[in-house]
Amino acid sequence: MYRQTRVPRLRASLWLSVPDKADSLAEMGPGPSLIVPDGCMDLIVIEGQIVIAGADSLARTYSGSLAPTVGLRFDSGVLPQLLATSAAELADRVTPVEAVLRRARFGVQGTGRGGIRSEDGRIRGTDLDAAASVTGAARTLLGLAGDLTDRASLDPRPMALAGCLNVRSGSPGQTVAEAADQFAYSPRQLRRLSAEWFGYGPKHLAKILRWQAARELIVAGRTRTAAAAEVGYADAAHLRRDERSLIG
Incomplete structure (x- = not known):
């Protein structure tokens, strides 16, 4: 339980x-x-x-x-x-x-x-x-x-970046390039800060957040094809590839 x-x-x-x-x-x-x-x-x-x-x-x-x-x-x-x-x-x-x-x-x-x-x-x-x-x-x-x-005095930037990269049903998150532009960071700066804030780079964080969004939809009863489409995957095969890379 x-x-x-x-x-x-x-x-x-x-x-x-x-x-x-x-x-x-x-x-x-x-x-x-x-x-x-x-x-x-x-x-x-x-x-x-x-x-x-x-x-x-x-x-x-x-x-x-x-x-x-x-x-x-x-x-x-x-x-x-x-x-x-x-x-x-x-x-x-x-x-x-x-x-x-x-x-x-x-x-x-x-x-x-x-x-x-x-x-x-x-x-x-x-x-x-x-x-x-x-x-x-x-x-x-x-x-x-x-x-x-x-x-603590929390820096709002890490939570804001995670929010930008997060995916919601019907509203895919920003790409890493779009997020870097929004925060006025170079790709190198964004990678360094992301590792400090989250433990890994922004691309890996975005992959995890999108897969988690699809997983929640599947648990709620969506088909894999429907869940993949709702969170911005090209197709169900794309979702499976990301899933294998994260959990084997």
């Missing part, structure tokens, strides 16, 4: 993933799941520790967990600013949050909202029953994200 709740002030969505009954049997172990690229970065509580899931350039397999997992998925371009770091340094990897916070000279002790209370970034008191652990993990993530948001 997966569900998420939008948190507008944080420009993020709080999500909860609970293993299916079959996956929760100890003798079977957690089932593997495919994590697909979406242009976003997450803070996730794993085994009592907050980690940063950097932006994935390609799909990867996660072995799963027997316990519920709580995370906070930020809009494209937001989390690197809150952490005062480059998204490129975190792309395609999972990093303990305290390592980045210390490098950025942020304190990680006592967030004031039920957040981290230990110097190593581990959450204390989450070895209770599952419901209490989920509640505590969510409160900790929201508290940490709230404190980071309060002390």
Whole structure:
């Protein structure tokens, strides 16, 4: 089971993933799941520790967990600013949050909202029953994200660029060249800034966002041909090629 709740002030969505009954049997172990690229970065509580899931350039397999997992998925371009770091340094990897916070000279002790209370970034008191652990993990993530948001001054350019490249049904996003012209950047500047903001270049981000838009339409019941046409692919074969390049 997966569900998420939008948190507008944080420009993020709080999500909860609970293993299916079959996956929760100890003798079977957690089932593997495919994590697909979406242009976003997450803070996730794993085994009592907050980690940063950097932006994935390609799909990867996660072995799963027997316990519920709580995370906070930020809009494209937001989390690197809150952490005062480059998204490129975190792309395609999972990093303990305290390592980045210390490098950025942020304190990680006592967030004031039920957040981290230990110097190593581990959450204390989450070895209770599952419901209490989920509640505590969510409160900790929201508290940490709230404190980071309060002390940050967000540059609107990354979110604006992601919005330009994003695709909506019947309204294809701008090309990379059009976006560069709108922001008055050279192609080289745009590539450098995109890597810093999102973890990879603007062409790859645009590919991910368009594929995700098509995927949402297909899940909603559209045929692949109809979904491909609605988000600006030449045809369904073009959609399949992009899909293979991202998830194999």
